[in-house]
Amino acid sequence: xxxxxxxxxxxxxSALAEAARILAGSRLALLTGTGSDVAxxxxxLRLAERIGGAVDFRRDPALLALDAxxxxxxxxxxTPAEAxxxxxxxxxxxxxxxxxxxxxxxxxxxxxLAAPDGAERTTLWLCPGSAADTLPGFGIQDYGGDLSxxxxxxxxxxxxxxxxxxxxxxxxxxxxxIFEDIAGRLITARYGVVAFSPADLDALAMEALLSFVQALNxxxxxxxxxxxxxxxxxxxxxxxxxLTGFPxxxxxxxxxxxxxxxxxxxxxxxxxxxxxxxxxxxxxxxSAPPWRTKLPLIVICPPGAQFVRPPEVxxxxxxxxxxxDAEFWSEASQSLVAVKAAGPTGGLTAAAALTGILDxxxxxxx
Amino acid sequence: xxRLKGGxxxxxxxxxxxxxDLFIEAGRIAAPPPDPEAAAxxxxxxxxxxxxxxxAMHGGLAGPNANAARALMRDAAPGTVGGIGLAYAAIGxxxxxxxxxxxxxxxxxxxxxxxxxxxxxxxxxxxxxxxALLRLIGEQHGERAIDDFLGxxxxxxxxxGIAAVNPGGAAAFKDNLRAxxxxxxxxxxxxxARQIVEALIGxxxxxxxxxxxxxxxxNPDRPGSFVTAIEAxxxxxxxxxxxxxxxxxxxxxxxxxxxxSASAFLAEALAYHKxxxxxxxxxxxxARVALSADPARQFERSAGAGKWxxxxxxxxxxxxxxxxxxxxxxxxxxxxAVGLELCLxxxxxxxxxxxxxxxxxxxxxxxxxxADARAECxxxxxxxxxxxxxxxxxxxxxxxxxxxxxxxxxxxxxxxxADRGQLGIGAVADIAVYGEQADKAAMFAAxxxxxxxxxxxxxxGKVKASRVGRTLRARPVAQGQIASWLAQHDEAxxxxxxxxxxxxxxFAGAESCFGDVPCRT
Numbered sequence: 001x002x003x004x005x006x007x008x009x010x011x012x013x014s015a016l017a018e019a020a021r022i023l024a025g026s027r028l029a030l031l032t033g034t035g036s037d038v039a040x041x042x043x044x045l046r047l048a049e050r051i052g053g054a055v056d057f058r059r060d061p062a063l064l065a066l067d068a069x070x071x072x073x074x075x076x077x078x079t080p081a082e083a084x085x086x087x088x089x090x091x092x093x094x095x096x097x098x099x100x101x102x103x104x105x106x107x108x109x110x111x112x113l114a115a116p117d118g119a120e121r122t123t124l125w126l127c128p129g130s131a132a133d134t135l136p137g138f139g140i141q142d143y144g145g146d147l148s149x150x151x152x153x154x155x156x157x158x159x160x161x162x163x164x165x166x167x168x169x170x171x172x173x174x175x176x177x178i179f180e181d182i183a184g185r186l187i188t189a190r191y192g193v194v195a196f197s198p199a200d201l202d203a204l205a206m207e208a209l210l211s212f213v214q215a216l217n218x219x220x221x222x223x224x225x226x227x228x229x230x231x232x233x234x235x236x237x238x239x240x241x242x243l244t245g246f247p248x249x250x251x252x253x254x255x256x257x258x259x260x261x262x263x264x265x266x267x268x269x270x271x272x273x274x275x276x277x278x279x280x281x282x283x284x285x286x287s288a289p290p291w292r293t294k295l296p297l298i299v300i301c302p303p304g305a306q307f308v309r310p311p312e313v314x315x316x317x318x319x320x321x322x323x324x325d326a327e328f329w330s331e332a333s334q335s336l337v338a339v340k341a342a343g344p345t346g347g348l349t350a351a352a353a354l355t356g357i358l359d360x361x362x363x364x365x366x
Numbered sequence: 367x368x369r370l371k372g373g374x375x376x377x378x379x380x381x382x383x384x385x386x387d388l389f390i391e392a393g394r395i396a397a398p399p400p401d402p403e404a405a406a407x408x409x410x411x412x413x414x415x416x417x418x419x420x421x422a423m424h425g426g427l428a429g430p431n432a433n434a435a436r437a438l439m440r441d442a443a444p445g446t447v448g449g450i451g452l453a454y455a456a457i458g459x460x461x462x463x464x465x466x467x468x469x470x471x472x473x474x475x476x477x478x479x480x481x482x483x484x485x486x487x488x489x490x491x492x493x494x495x496x497x498a499l500l501r502l503i504g505e506q507h508g509e510r511a512i513d514d515f516l517g518x519x520x521x522x523x524x525x526x527g528i529a530a531v532n533p534g535g536a537a538a539f540k541d542n543l544r545a546x547x548x549x550x551x552x553x554x555x556x557x558x559a560r561q562i563v564e565a566l567i568g569x570x571x572x573x574x575x576x577x578x579x580x581x582x583x584x585n586p587d588r589p590g591s592f593v594t595a596i597e598a599x600x601x602x603x604x605x606x607x608x609x610x611x612x613x614x615x616x617x618x619x620x621x622x623x624x625x626x627s628a629s630a631f632l633a634e635a636l637a638y639h640k641x642x643x644x645x646x647x648x649x650x651x652x653a654r655v656a657l658s659a660d661p662a663r664q665f666e667r668s669a670g671a672g673k674w675x676x677x678x679x680x681x682x683x684x685x686x687x688x689x690x691x692x693x694x695x696x697x698x699x700x701x702x703a704v705g706l707e708l709c710l711x712x713x714x715x716x717x718x719x720x721x722x723x724x725x726x727x728x729x730x731x732x733x734x735x736x737a738d739a740r741a742e743c744x745x746x747x748x749x750x751x752x753x754x755x756x757x758x759x760x761x762x763x764x765x766x767x768x769x770x771x772x773x774x775x776x777x778x779x780x781x782x783x784a785d786r787g788q789l790g791i792g793a794v795a796d797i798a799v800y801g802e803q804a805d806k807a808a809m810f811a812a813x814x815x816x817x818x819x820x821x822x823x824x825x826x827g828k829v830k831a832s833r834v835g836r837t838l839r840a841r842p843v844a845q846g847q848i849a850s851w852l853a854q855h856d857e858a859x860x861x862x863x864x865x866x867x868x869x870x871x872x873f874a875g876a877e878s879c880f881g882d883v884p885c886r887t
Contacts, residue, residue: 038477039875071440074673074686079470081680081860085497086540105861112859113497113540113554191540217665221542223678241436242428242478245444259440325874327473332862335430336474338870351875 001303001316001347012315012348012356019279019298019313020360026277026296028253029053032266033301035232036283037320038327038336040350041239044281047358049252054275056266057236058248062198064261066226067237067247069206076213078193078223080334084109089189090123091182092140093209094147095131096197100227102331103195107138114190122185126153126174127200143182146173147200154208157183161215192222232284234329238336270295280311283320283350284328300353318347367391368820369402373411373799376767377418378715379775379788383767388416390795393819397791411799414814417770419460419796421777421787423645423719424610425450426657427464427487428478430471434675434686435655442653447481453724455484455824458798458813461778461786461838464489465529465580465610466659469496470680472523472869479837480879484823486796488781488838488883490580491523492659494530494562495537496681498855503565504555509572510845516569517844518852524839524869526781526883527577528570529610532660533562535584536682539662546584546662548597559584560601567605573842574885576782578606578643586611586663587701589619592628599639608780611721612644616704623696626754627704633711643780644712645719648705648733650726651691651698659684680860699751706733706740707755709772710762719777720769731773732807734764739807769810782886783838795820836881843885 003015010018023029031048035041035057048055058064069075083090084106097103111121123138127145145153149172156166160179170176186192194213198206209224216222228234237247244250244257249264251257262268269275270291279298280289286304289297297311302319320326321339324347330337368390375386389396389405399405426432427450436444454462462482467475467489479487493499493516502511516528534557535546541553548559563581570579583594595615598607609615618628636642658664661676664685668674676685691698712718722730733740737760744758752758764772778787786794797817803809816824823831852864872878 037874039873042481067437070434070437070675072673074438074668074675075434076676078678078683079680081470081862082540082678084861085680085859109859109861190542221540221678238433238474239477241433242447242481245436245446245449246440320874325870327477327873330866333470333866335471335867336477337866338473338868338873340870349875 001318002314003316004310004314006312007310015313015315016353016356017360019315019357020364022277022296022298022312023051023279023357024361024364026051028275029277029279030056030266030269030275031279031281032056032059033281034285034287035230035236036281036350037235038239040281040283040320040354041236042243043351043354043358045240045243047354050358050361052253052255054251054264054269055240056249056264057233058261059266060199060230060233062201063228063233063237065203065206066198068203069210073207073210075210076217076223078225080106080225080332083193083225086111086113086191087193088114088119088121089185089192090121091186091192091194092123092125092128093194093196094127094150094200095129096200097195097227098128098131098134100197100229100331102229102334103227104135105332106195106225107135124182124185126182143178144173149173150201150205151208154205154212158208158212158215161187161212186216186222187220189220189222192216192220193225194222195225195227197227229331231329231331232282235336238329267291281350283317300350315348315353317350317353318345323347324349367396367399367405369405369408370416370797370799371408371410373414373416375416375789376770377789378767378771379779380790382789388789388797390817390820393795395789395791395793395795409815413802415766415800415802416789417458417798417800418774418787418789418793419798419816419818420458420773421781421783422454422459422462422721422724423777423781424465424647424721425462427462427482429464429466429468429475430677431466431657431659431684431686432478435657438673438675438686438688439655447478448483451483451485452829455816455818456827457724457727457811458800458816459485459724460796460816460818461486461783463487463526463781466531466682466684467491467523467525468659468679468682469519469523470867472867476524476837476869477873480834480873483832483834484818486835486838486881488526489523490527490529490577491519491525492529492531492682493519494533494566495535497859498852499562499565500534500537500552500555500557501855503561504557509568511848511851512565512569513572514845514848515852517573517842518846518848520575520840520842521844522865522868524837524880526838526840527575527580528566529580529582530562530566531582531658531682532584532662533566533581534559535662536660539665540678544662544666548584548594560597563598563601567602567607571605574887575842576840576883576885577780578608580608580610582610582660583615586614587617589617589625591615591617592631595632596635599635599642602639602641604641607642609642609644611647613646613648613701613705613708616708617700621754622750625697625700627700627707627756629704629707629711630756632708636712636717643717643719643776645721645777646705646708647721648709648730649691649702650729651693651702653688653690656687656689661685693746694748696748696751699747700755702747703752703755703757707757707760709734710760711756715768715771716776716779718772719780720772721777728807728811731769731810732805735769735806737761737763783883834879837879838881838883840883840885
């Protein structure tokens with residue numbers, strides 16, 4: 001694993017010292033990227049706190065919208081394992097669910113807990129779009145529907161559940177009877193699960209879906225199953241939650257963490273010129289920042305990233321769970337897991353690199 | 367060696383209430399040296415009260431339900447693990463328990479516990495709504511299989527003991543049962559809450575886990591809930607059992623509102639069932655977030671709440687529901703009174719652990735020690751509610767010695783933590799020193815000194831040293847024969863490897879944070 005200063009090979013020691021020098025000289029450093037494992041996220045937050053930096057590891061607006069829904073309305077949800085074992089009625093919304101390995105695991109299971117007598121699961125798919133036919137073999141009933149009309153569709157679904165019929169001509173590519181059909185199936189289900197990818201829905205649509213499931217629970221049981229897969233950002237959000245009280249986006253300029261998704265949006269900070277140094281942390285994948293910027297750049301990621309211009313400091317690190325033992329978010333269980341390295345390399349971890357930078361800041365400030 | 371000189375030592379575990387010296391060496395309470403004046407450091411504690419560091423029995427410290435509460439509190443001041451540790455340490459509590467570790471979230475729970483500074487922690491693993499246990503009971507696999515499963519669960523989750531919250535009721539809620547009484551049967555398993563409780567009590571006893579089963583009974587907060595708690599006491603049949611959050615089971619159905627105090631019945635039953643200990647968490651009025659691993663109860667609570675989180679897990683799940691306890695609300699007034707009544711009516715302090723949010727504990731101690739302070743609050747509450755309570759008639763006032771018992775000695779003994787909650791030679795040098803004041807809330811909110819493992823961590827409200835404590839766990843001997851059954855079970859039902867949530871002895875890049883607590887023999 002390489003360490004570089006610009007184009008030149010360097011020692012880890014010199015790279016850590018140079019990174020510390022850049023951060024110490026910055027007025028507002030931005031820490032961003034695709035996230036890290038628990039130890040990496042913890043070290044990044046300590047570093048951000050020390051330098052009064054801004055942190056954005058929640059660059060996906062869909063996940064921000066899900067965070068906001070949780071904070072403002074709450075959520076009613078279940079786990080993938082319970083959905084697999086119990087859901088006798090499964091409603092999929094949008095094409096994004098098809099990309100989820102976790103959802104495939106749910107579909108593979110038999111709902112033994114809902115139907116000990118051997119009744120089968122009904123799986124419906126609304127607005128599958130281009131992903132229709134991508135989950136063959138699960139007996140999914142494709143209802144069609146136009147994702148761009150999802151707000152109206154969910155409104156009519158909510159209305160149908162409360163006994164109000166849909167307009168005679170249908171809506172959003174769906175025949176009028178479909179709304180009552182879907183609502184009826186979930187109302188009569190023993191345990192219904194509604195799976196969606198936040199990437200397919202905006203805040204309003206997710207809220208409508210939550211209302212639908214909340215109302216179902218007045219008479220039967222149902223739960224949401226948000227499908228999200230990004231180990232690095234999900235891990236970061238969890239660690240940030242217990243250490244700071246907030247998921248990213250946060251700033252530490254005032255010492256105490258300040259949660260502000262608009263102000264600490266990485267793209268906005270860079271485009272407005274509010275930050276003057278950039279630390280890109282991407283522990284699970286070799287990736288480079290998407291912005292064209294002249295800001296001094298520190299990159300901590302596995303080997304293989306392609307850069308428009310070489311970063312001032314590049315520290316390549318071991319992939320968590322693959323090359324180094326680590327704890328991180330598991331899509332399959334939607335929880336944090338501890339994973340032994342498949343092939344430990346003894347390479348530098350992100351946490352070690354970030355702690356190394358922090359140590360050099362402490363030394364230089366004495 | 368450190369000398370704590372001339373304080374009034376209140377140490378119920380060793381029967382001490384006397385002016386004397388304490389000596390600390392290598393993080394432990396040491397025998398007095400031949401020459402006490404030779405101690406490297408000496409604190410003059412004349413006129414001060416010296417107690418062991420407090421043991422908080424029922425914390426709600428970590429895990430997915432704490433995360434949910436944090437998300438819902440984003441606009442207020444969400445708690446952090448740093449804040450939790452500081453809040454306990456600042457009032458002289460040096461050990462706190464997460465009473466509802468959800469096995470599937472054991473890794474995150476322990477990561478969070480590990481990041482809580484200052485204090486020692488431990489977690490109790492939740493069972494009793496999970497398919498594996500219900501099946502082992504329902505299909506009559508026998509005691510050995512159940513013991514094996516509990517032992518395996520403790521090992522995977524690095525827990526100190528076993529807890530159950532609404533046993534059977536959270537599973538039944540997934541089958542749309544909204545209430546679940548002690549003799550009710552979980553659909554699909556043919557297993558009642560009674561059978562689950564009996565199986566867990568017996569197995570915990572056979573394994574010799576340090577704490578007895580930590581049980582939050584079914585149907586909390588409801589009129590008539592005291593009956594369920596008494597049924598659980600009877601089910602224990604003389605074996606050790608701990609009933610958690612007992613104040614939620616202190617309600618009868620008397621009066622015009624059909625909601626009344628039944629704490630006298632509970633206290634009487636407890637006087638009879640000497641094998642049963644309890645923790646009681648009297649409440650404060652004001653904004654709060656109800657945190658629980660019981661999704662059924664959380665859903666019931668959510669009616670009328672603006673925002674709430676409820677989730678179903680493979681076993682318990684849970685949720686968070688913000689609300690406000692109001693002094694003008696009849697039910698809230700009864701709930702407030704019942705929490706205090708139970709503490710005042712239970713005459714054996716060894717079986718009572720006082721437990722509350724650290725921000726609330728000093729006020730609750732004041733109410734227990736000062737009948738006038740209680741009367742002041744009673745005067746503000748609805749008279750019809752107070753007419754259905756005993757509290758206005760109770761004049762008992764706790765002594766400092768009794769407070770030391772219910773906040774230190776008793777919870778440590780109930781949890782099986784022999785090395786703390788007491789100030790005997792060899793005990794962990796967790797010590798809180800308070801300046802005696804008439805205002806007990808002020809006194810217990812601001813200790814003069816707090817020592818953890820012999821290190822001064824708080825002095826006059828200021829942090830003197832930051833440190834990270836240990837997470838206490840038990841290591842029962844389990845046969846391990848359940849592993850192949852579990853592997854098949856988890857693969858068939860959940861499509862996962864059994865123990866995919868296992869907590870390693872040390873997290874990546876860190877030293878082990880665990881401390882082992884011996885099992886009972």
